[in-house]
Amino acid sequence: MKVLTSDELEERWSIFSKNFQHYNECATAPVAFLLITSLGITSQFGDNECKSILEVACGPGAGTKLCLDYKKDSTKLMSTDISNEMVQLTKEKLGISGSDSNEIVEKKFKIQQCNAEQLPFEDSSFDRYFSNFCLHLVSSPETMLKEAYRVLEKGGIAAFSVWGRPEYSNQFTIVKKMAEEIGLNFGTQSRSPFHLNDTNKIRQMALDAGFSRVLVGHTFVNSPIQNGEEYSEVFLSNPDMQSFIKTLDSEKFSLWKSKIVNHVDQILSKGEFIGSEATYMVCTK
Secondary structure (H helix, E strand, C coil), rough: EEECCCHHHHHHHHHHHHHHHHHHHHHCCCCCCHHHHHHCCCCCCCCCCCEEEEECCCCCCCCHHHHHHHCCCCCEEEEECCCCHHHHHHHHHCCCCCCCCEEEHHHCEEEECECCCCCCCCCCEEEEEEEEEECCCCHHHHHHHHHHHEEEEEEEEEEEECCCCCHHHHHHHHHHHHHHHHCCCCCCEEECCCCCCCHHHHHHHHCCCCEEEEEEEEEEECCCCCHHHHHHHHHHHHHHHHHCCCCCCCHHHHHHHHHHHHHHHHHHCCCCCCCCEEEEEEEEC
16 A cells, blocks of 8 residues: 655645645635634633644645634744645745745744654644644654644644545545546555544544544535536646546546536536535644
């Protein structure tokens, strides 16, 4: 079973960064907001004074911008991503110009490139941590959880999201399903991105990392996709799909694409959404 190394992840997401921003980022933002609110920084209950937040895997910056909008100006925010291309896209979104500038001083915001499994921060450096759709991608989710635990101070809160259950995620399963119907085989032995959707499994992983309280659940995100053509444009654009498409003759690809388009249009015509389930977890140190 193929698991991408950190170097391979960095290369993959750097190549895919602009496509992801254009096609996929809007669908991740609702879950980012859920994670941010789970940190308690927007709550009116109890003592929720938050001093410093770490965002891991900021992508093109949707969650970063939301967090900046909702946190207090006195609260520090450090955003990170393994891909320098993603870091640059986030800087552009936030209006940070210049290759040497990586902060918004008045917002107490900084951004840098780093690896979620090897965070360059001291122990107990933050009291909040969130990572949207990253834990299921890294080489070792266990290591990422231990790193989150390490950099949090006692009583700190971490929030994570991963892909949910495939049976509730037609957004991510239609392409493969239509391929199989016409005898196409991706031939991949890569680890499934759905591998952490078991709530008992992921909760135990967080407890094993040291967290004292772990809440896990599922939520659903509807896609803004309006028709089959839009869907095929989005989900045939990622690097893996583009590599596979190059192995097909034009007739086979046209048949596959038409089946994808028709299948999506049929779902939408019945008044159902295209979308995906997310599994999310809130952990207290």
